[in-house]
Amino acid sequence: MHGLEPADPPALGGYPLLARLGAGGMGQVYLSRTAAGRPLALKTVRSDLGAEQGFEARFDREIRNSDRVRSPWSVAVVDHSAPGQRPQWLATEYVPAPSLGDWVERHGPLPEAALLALAAELCGALGAVHGTGLAHRDVKPGNVLLAGDHPRLIDFGIARAADDSRHTHTGGMIGSPGFLAPEQATGTGTAAPADVFSLAAVLAHAATGRGPFARPEENASAPVLLYRIVHEEPDLDGVPDALRPLLAACLVKQPEERPTASALGERLADIGAHGHQWQQAVPAALAADLAARERSLRALADGTPPPRQEPGPGTAGTPGFGPPPTMPPAPAPPASVPLPAAAQPAAYAQPQVAVQPQFSVQPPVSAQPPVAVQSAFPAPAPGGAPQVPVPPVRKRLSNRMLVSLVLLVLVLSPVLSRTMREPVFFLVVAAPFVLAGFLIRRAVVRRRGRRGR
Incomplete structure (x- = not known):
């Protein structure tokens, strides 16, 4: 969580922006809240994506689809931008928890008890999605939030609309390399069996710290990972013995040979993995991290938001990244009309952040010839009060x-x-x-x- 930058608007859609939660391929993610104090995650859409033909219709469709999924493992859609509004945005409930990908990267693989409980919980999450006739299509560690009550499977709507846009324009795949099913890698299918394959890859990552098609201490490129997914067998070394055959069954190449999410949940129950065990299986370090995040959120809700940050090197003026300012800066008063200090508006009395434009179409001020401008206001008297004009x-x-x-x-x-x-x-x-x-x-x-x- 970081403070807002000078280019960030103070609010979107009537929701005040309190802090930055992160950024991704879609745009910025902000922390906000409702009038009643309920915390929200407000995600924006980059201007170049919003301008693509058909994106707005896909955006609206995916939001309606995601709102159909109501389960303990999903985040509720609270509000979204109206048709034609720019920038486009989506407000969901905010879950103060780290993603599985961030946690494993910082703390290593999960203990076996937490891993089995997570597997059972995510099977329930996928079962709720597939029960509505939908498929998630982007199950990956970054879309799993390790909340204390139940893990959350997020990003049904806004990211999928962008994935559809990229797929339409490039004929490529929908999903994240390393956690795709073979049919997604080849562009031949994105149905429920692909989610089961991706879930098994996510669980292998949680157990070993790497995906089943990655090598230890390797930073493989996307083409290499996609080739291995389509043509090679998964590497499940390091996965607990009780879980390894279940993941192997989910990682077969043929979609029809994989178990469904509900069938996988039954097989997990046979080895003693149940969803209700998650709260007791949460690692102590994760529980402490969640408590600290809750305290920070309460302090932010009760006090003032973090101070606005100066943009970092190379971030100012980045095209299509984050929402544009909602209003242009207020013009300064004419230089030839000095106003008394008491009559100056508050916006000019406050310190302003000087932003230097990257390009200028005007010569420097010193190079321009002086232009005599006749003031529409009378010059102030020596005492500071403006003179009253006298009719001729x-x-x-x-x-x-x-x-x-x-x-x-x-x-x-x-x-x-x-x-x-x-x-x-x-x-x-x-x-x-x-x-x-x-x-x-x-x-x-x-x-x-x-x-x-």
């Missing part, structure tokens, strides 16, 4: 003369009439001329004002 004397006198002329006509109208009986007739005749003179005078004054005279 000529305009004020002209208005007085026009009013005096109208009054004079009204007073003399009976005298100028043929008899005292015809003042109304005279006023009716003279009124259009007076109105025309007033309108002409008004037009002249406006034209002089526009010309600055």
Whole structure:
């Protein structure tokens, strides 16, 4: 968990962003919360993915599919972006727990008791997914969260929509190399038997610290791993004896020969592996880590979020990574119009982070010729208060003369009439001329004002 960076927006979809949880191929993942204080994991979609044709429809479809899976091993979808909204995002419940991949990398393989309990729990997770007629298609250590009550199998929706996009454009595979089934590696299938194959590969990783098609102390490339998955047998050295034949049955090349998730769960129960044993089998170091994460989450919810971080080298301006700012920065006041300190907005009074643009289409300020800009505001007086503008004397006198002329006509109208009986007739005749003179005078004054005279 890290503080927000200056380019991060303060909120998305009405949910405040509290911290960064991580980043991946899809975009940024933020910690957020509901109005009631429920913690959320808010995942964003990179702008280049969101702009691809058909991605929004796949995104919406996969979110609806993932919301169909309701089980103790899944995370609930809380909210998501409306159609047409950018950046796109997905809010799920936040589970303060490390992934299986991170834990094994830092602490090594799981003890046998925890491994067997994890196997039974993940069989239940896959059974819940397959029971809705869906397939996960990306079972890997990074998508398994080691929570204290039940492990969680995450990333049904947002990552799968991106995988579909990559598959459509490149004709490639859907999933993660090293944990794919042979039919996924060859692009011929992504159904439930492929999830069972991937689950066995994940459990082998949890037991040995490496996948069944990787070699010890080896950093194999994706093509090498895919070749071994399709053509070679798995290496299960280091897997406990009770679990090894079950994983071997799940790692056969032909999908129809693999057991289903429910059948695998029954075979695990025969060797004494049950899901309800997970809470008692959690390693002490993992339990301490989960307790520390809970305390950090409570402190963050009760206090202030971590301070915003400065972007690291090479991260500022990275195209398509993370959400763009939701609003452009507020423009500074014109340099030729100094404002009093008391009249300056709060946004200008606060310290601002100076961001240097990478490219500039304007010459340096020192190289530009000075341009005289006439201020629309009066210059401040020496005391600091702005002077009140005084209307021109000529305009004020002209208005007085026009009013005096109208009054004079009204007073003399009976005298100028043929008899005292015809003042109304005279006023009716003279009124259009007076109105025309007033309108002409008004037009002249406006034209002089526009010309600055």
